[in-house]
Every structure is written in structure tokens, then in C-alpha cells.
Amino acid sequence: MVDRNEGRALHRQLADLLRDQITAGQLRPGAYLPSETYLGQTHDMSRTAVRRAIDLLVNEGLLTKSRGQRTRVREQRERRVVLLAAGDDVETRMPTEAERHQLGIPIGEPVFVVRRAGGRVELHAGSSSTLRAIG
Amino acid sequence: MVDRNEGRALHRQLADLLRDQITAGQLRPGAYLPSETYLGQTHDMSRTAVRRAIDLLVNEGLLTKSRGQRTRVREQRERRVVLLAAGDDVETRMPTEAERHQLGIPIGEPVFVVRRAGGRVELHAGSSSTLRAIG
DNA sequence: CTTGATTTGTACGTATGTATT
DNA sequence: AAATACATACGTACAAATCAA
Numbered sequence: 669m670v671d672r673n674e675g676r677a678l679h680r681q682l683a684d685l686l687r688d689q690i691t692a693g694q695l696r697p698g699a700y701l702p703s704e705t706y707l708g709q710t711h712d713m714s715r716t717a718v719r720r721a722i723d724l725l726v727n728e729g730l731l732t733k734s735r736g737q738r739t740r741v742r743e744q745r746e747r748r749v750v751l752l753a754a755g756d757d758v759e760t761r762m763p764t765e766a767e768r769h770q771l772g773i774p775i776g777e778p779v780f781v782v783r784r785a786g787g788r789v790e791l792h793a794g795s796s797s798t799l800r801a802i803g
Numbered sequence: 804m805v806d807r808n809e810g811r812a813l814h815r816q817l818a819d820l821l822r823d824q825i826t827a828g829q830l831r832p833g834a835y836l837p838s839e840t841y842l843g844q845t846h847d848m849s850r851t852a853v854r855r856a857i858d859l860l861v862n863e864g865l866l867t868k869s870r871g872q873r874t875r876v877r878e879q880r881e882r883r884v885v886l887l888a889a890g891d892d893v894e895t896r897m898p899t900e901a902e903r904h905q906l907g908i909p910i911g912e913p914v915f916v917v918r919r920a921g922g923r924v925e926l927h928a929g930s931s932s933t934l935r936a937i938g
Numbered sequence: 939c940t941t942g943a944t945t946t947g948t949a950c951g952t953a954t955g956t957a958t959t
Numbered sequence: 960a961a962a963t964a965c966a967t968a969c970g971t972a973c974a975a976a977t978c979a980a
Contacts, residue, residue, distance in 0.1 A: 677967060687900070703945060714969050719946085727862045727910075729897045735946045736976030747894070752887065754938035759882075760895040760913045760929035762864045765822070775862075778895045778913030778929065794895035794913065803889035803938020812948060838964060849950050854965085870965045871957030 670711045678713045679720035690730055690741055697743040729776035745796040752801045755785030760794060805846045813848045814855035825865055825876055832878040864911035880931040887936045890920030895929060902926065
């Protein structure tokens with residue numbers, strides 16, 4: 669329940685509620701969220717605050733939005749296995765805008781940066797890759 | 804230059820300008836951004852739009868904010884090396900709120916999820932870890 | 939195919955609170 | 960204590976994409 673006297677920001681409280689519903693499985697991958705307007709009415713807060721709550725979860729990788737469509741719980745993508753040989757290094761970070769569009773990565777999903785022992789650098793979408801060390 | 808007739812959202816245009824200045828090295832790690840108010844005046848847009856631009860870059864891991872202080876370009880943290888043995892699997896994702904606070908991870912930084920061949924699962928802050936496969 | 943309703947996106951303004959300088 | 964800077968919260972209006980009749 670969102671409580672104005674709790675001291676925490678309304679949008680953070682709503683984000684927590686929705687996050688809990690997602691992790692508890694009440695909102696399953698692919699499920700549609702209620703509209704921003706409806707969420708605002710039912711939780712007695714402005715659409716602005718609702719949007720900020722949703723944005724938090726989008727950036728955590730839990731939700732996807734697109735204009736005109738309802739917001740949905742993100743579905744796990746099939747993961748390809750990327751093999752790591754001895755000496756390969758890996759970092760992770762958020763993609764640049766350009767990388768996001770090139771690789772088709774949604775907001776809220778990081779990338780792997782793989783530096784092969786030979787020096788070559790590869791970029792892999794984090795949401796659809798699993799690295800496996802094989803030595 | 805931000806152009807209202809360009810068709811793209813003002814905050815996206817400003818985010819692009821700032822991102823370019825960061826990647827070009829004109830805004831170096833640790834550097835302070837101008838205040839939201841000043842950016843709004845100089846680019847002729849509302850503070851609201853400026854804040855949305857900055858939020859984009861925070862979620863890309865390029866900026867850090869904290870209340871009362873000016874916004875800064877994020878500095879690279881020292882990276883610890885985490886060794887991967889044959890059979891270890893790695894995924895990457897954004898941390899949950901709880902994980903972010905436990906591990907002291909700023910907004911916009913992903914985590915490594917390392918599944919050891921034995922079955923144990925480790926979490927490593929992406930911004931301060933490099934994985935190295937050793938076989 | 940067209941229309942109208944729904945839903946998210948952009949943009950502004952205002953006011954107030956809280957933390958830092 | 961005062962000024963500065965970011966945070967929260969509301970309201971309004973309109974645009975653009977999608978959906979449903």
C-alpha cells in the first residue's frame with residue numbers, strides 16, 4: 669500500500685509494489701500492466717509519479733514499454749552460450765545508444781565486453797548470452 | 804545544438820550532446836556538470852526536460868547524481884580480477900534494489916552473476932570487476 | 939479502410955522538500 | 960543562516976502510436 673506519510677517517495681513505493689508482484693510471480697513475463705492512468709487512480713497518485721515508478725523498473729530490466737501499447741513484464745530471451753578460453757577477459761556495462769540500436773538491446777539490459785586473449789574485442793547482449801569458461 | 808523542429812525529443816537531443824562531450828573527453832571523469840537550472844536556460848528548455856536528459860545518462864552509467872551536490876561524470880572504479888575456472892557460467896543483469904544497496908552499486912551499473920561449476924552462485928559489481936578465464 | 943478511443947511520449951509550469959555548500 | 964542544487968509531486972495540454980469497432 670502506498671502511504672504518503674511513510675517518508676519514502678510515492679514512485680519508489682509503487683515501484684516496490686510492482687517489483688514484488690513480478691518477483692512473486694503474480695505478474696508473469698509477458699503480462700500487461702494496467703494503464704498509467706488506472707494505476708494513478710487506484711494508488712491515488714498522479715500519472716507523473718506512476719510513470720517515474722515504471723521508469724525505475726524499465727531501467728532495472730523488469731518491464732518493457734513502447735508507445736501506444738501497454739507496458740509489459742519483460743520476457744526472458746533465449747540465451748546463446750559464448751565460450752571463454754584461458755586468458756579471455758570480460759567486463760560488463762550498459763550499452764551506448766548506438767550499441768543498443770545495433771544489437772537490438774532493450775533499455776535496462778547490459779552488455780558483455782569480451783577481450784579475447786588475442787586482443788580482439790567482442791560485444792554480446794547480456795540478456796541473450798551466457799558465458800561459459802572452457803579453459 | 805538542440806532544435807525544436809528536428810522531430811526528436813528535446814531531452815534526447817540534450818542527452819546526445821552531453822554524451823558526446825563525455826566520450827570526446829571534453830567532460831572528463833569527475834567533472835561537474837552545470838546545474839539543471841543553468842542547462843535549461845542555456846539550451847532553452849525546461850528544467851524538467853533537462854532532468855530527463857540527465858536521467859538517461861545516469862541509467863547509461865555515465866553520470867552520478869546525489870541530492871544537494873552537482874551532477875558529475877562518473878569515474879571508473881578500480882577493477883578487481885575474478886577468476887573463472889572451466890565449467891563456470893556467467894550472466895549479467897541489472898541488480899535489484901536490495902543488491903544495489905548491499906554491494907554499494909550506483910544506478911546504471913550491472914552485475915555479474917557467476918555460477919561456479921560446483922553450483923555456488925556469486926554476485927560481483929560489474930563496475931569494479933573484470934572476469935578472467937584461466938581454465 | 940476509417941474513425942474514434944486508448945495508451946504512452948513530450949513539454950511546460952508551479953510549489954515545496956531536503957541535502958549540501 | 961542563506962544560497963544553491965537536486966528530489967518529489969501535481970496539474971495541464973497536446974502529440975504519436977496502437978488498437979478496436
